[in-house]
Amino acid sequence: MDKLKEACPWCHREVQVESGRQRRYLCPFCKQEFTYTPSPPQAEGNPSAQRSGVGTPPPADFVETPFVKDLADRTLLYLQDGLHVHLSGPAGSGKTTIALHVAHQLVCCPRNTVT
Numbered sequence: 001m002d003k004l005k006e007a008c009p010w011c012h013r014e015v016q017v018e019s020g021r022q023r024r025y026l027c028p029f030c031k032q033e034f035t036y037t038p039s040p041p042q043a044e045g046n047p048s049a050q051r052s053g054v055g056t057p058p059p060a061d062f063v064e065t066p067f068v069k070d071l072a073d074r075t076l077l078y079l080q081d082g083l084h085v086h087l088s089g090p091a092g093s094g095k096t097t098i099a100l101h102v103a104h105q106l107v108c109c110p111r112n113t114v115t
């Protein structure tokens with residue numbers, strides 16, 4: 001367990017605490033008790049390092065089967081009419097890939113727009 005320096009909430013002097021778990025500490029300076037709560041893991045590190053998928057083109061090996069093309073064309077039509085589209089299906093079935101494919105057509109390839 002790593003040791004961290006945390007400011008005592010009473011006297012604001014640095015007290016050594018254990019990272020990764022919440023427990024009560026007695027400040028050696030002011031003899032007051034306080035509870036140290038570790039910050040959640042997502043608060044640590046660089047949040048921009050996490051990929052959001054926004055701005056990511058569809059994979060190069062994307063295969064547009066007749067089913068996928070029909071679905072993508074209908075999705076595009078709904079979006080162009082200002083409607084919202086909800087793609088649903090089991091995990092890994094390609095919802096995000098189709099969404100990225102349609103978004104790519106919408107933004108990058110206006111020639112593909114259905115009229």
Ligand SMILES: [Zn+2]
Binds near residue numbers: 013028
């Ligand atoms: Zn203190």
